[in-house]
Amino acid sequence: MPVNVRQATKADAASIAEIITELQREREPVGFQGTWDEARILQQMERQGDAGAYFVVEETDRGNRILGFASVDFNSEDPEQASFGAWIRAVNRRQGHATRLAEECLAFARTRGYKRIRARLPENNEPALSYLSSIGALVPLFNPGTSFELPIYQENDRP
DSSP states (O other): OOEEEEEOOGGGHHHHHHHHHHHHTSSSOOSOOSOOOHHHHHHHHHHHGGGOEEEEEEETTTTOEEEEEEEEEEOTTOTTEEEEEEEEOGGGOSSSHHHHHHHHHHHHHHHTTOSEEEEOBOTTOHHHHHHHHHHHHHHHHHSTTOEEEOOBOOGGGOO
């Protein structure tokens, strides 16, 4: 299946919100609490400005359907640190889409001068640990001198 990875636009907000809703319906939802509708995604995009971005992976042979998304966001307490997360629709996982998104996010982080990239790792999520560990190995390739951290989620501090 041919795919394209690109920086998301405001026109992608509804699709990103749809994916978050799908994720929240899974048996073990990861990373999103509360309502994440199109308006909230647009608000996040506006808040990020040029210091952060959403990226999407889209299927190009079926009407450009969004299969997943990732985000790089700034840390207001540490201007050299960014957070990273990637989420893929369940039916499209384990096809390399999250890795492609990570490559784009890391390139973006490099252009913005981030020196540390942090991803949140939900407790007891072995697939996420495996994925994020592999992404951590990519960080020095894309951003020499950059470090990667994997803090563990606590139930009360999820976004």
